Amino acid sequence: MKYKEIVVGGLETNCYLVYCEETLQCAVVDPGAEPERIFLEIAEAELKPVVIINTHGHVDHIGANRDMKDHFGVPLYIHAADSPMLGKIQQLELSLFLGAKDSPPADHLMSDGEEIKIGNSVLRVLHTPGHSPGSVSLLGDGFLLSGDTLFFEGVGRTDLPGGSQKQLEQSLREKVMTLPDETVILPGHGPLTSVGQERVNNLFIT
Numbered sequence: 001m002k003y004k005e006i007v008v009g010g011l012e013t014n015c016y017l018v019y020c021e022e023t024l025q026c027a028v029v030d031p032g033a034e035p036e037r038i039f040l041e042i043a044e045a046e047l048k049p050v051v052i053i054n055t056h057g058h059v060d061h062i063g064a065n066r067d068m069k070d071h072f073g074v075p076l077y078i079h080a081a082d083s084p085m086l087g088k089i090q091q092l093e094l095s096l097f098l099g100a101k102d103s104p105p106a107d108h109l110m111s112d113g114e115e116i117k118i119g120n121s122v123l124r125v126l127h128t129p130g131h132s133p134g135s136v137s138l139l140g141d142g143f144l145l146s147g148d149t150l151f152f153e154g155v156g157r158t159d160l161p162g163g164s165q166k167q168l169e170q171s172l173r174e175k176v177m178t179l180p181d182e183t184v185i186l187p188g189h190g191p192l193t194s195v196g197q198e199r200v201n202n203l204f205i206t
Helices: 035-044 065-072 080-085 092-098 165-176 195-201
Strands: 002-008 013-019 025-029 048-053 076-079 108-110 115-118 121-127 136-139 143-147 184-187
Touching: 002 035, 013 035, 013 184, 025 035, 025 115, 035 065, 048 065, 048 115, 065 076, 076 080, 080 108, 121 165
Parallel strands: 025 048, 048 076, 076 108, 143 184
Antiparallel strands: 002 013, 013 025, 115 121, 121 136, 136 143
16 A cells, blocks of 8 residues: 655645555545645546545545545545534635635545455554544554644644544544554644654653
8 A cells, every 4th residue: 555645725734645556546535625736646646536535524634525526426434523524614714715615425434443445455444533523543554644633743733623632642642652663654734754753752642
């Protein structure tokens, strides 16, 4: 399993194309903005989208859901606890700034431990609430897409509706920091890091 990062929108959201090398089937993870750029990257790599996945429901991660869905006709996945964030546009001013469209409803509601098949590869869903009630991280082969749960030497904010500092700390302690140190962290914003690096250098992890 491989991945390709595309930084999109005014908040520089990391959209990821996670794909199976043998079949070129891919998941489009967090298409937050700039759908035409995402389309171009998919076409240039000759990838075949089979699913759209939102790590959580904030507008900078879902703003291009409708474009992806209309273009590729593939199912949209989100955790049940964040599914109410889809549909009617939230944070109108930010949505206008990002060029976000209202998202279609989810076709499937993810749950903790679920495995999502991408060609001959698998992404495993880890429910990691805290940044939002339905935040998930996606575990691949040696890497974790952490959404806005964990960043390079930082963590996701918890002061938005549904956020919880206590839940975030629990998610990090019980789900993320139990992974091998060499696990690469692919965050929702900013540069990649690793579990080992964050274990040593992240002041928010105790």
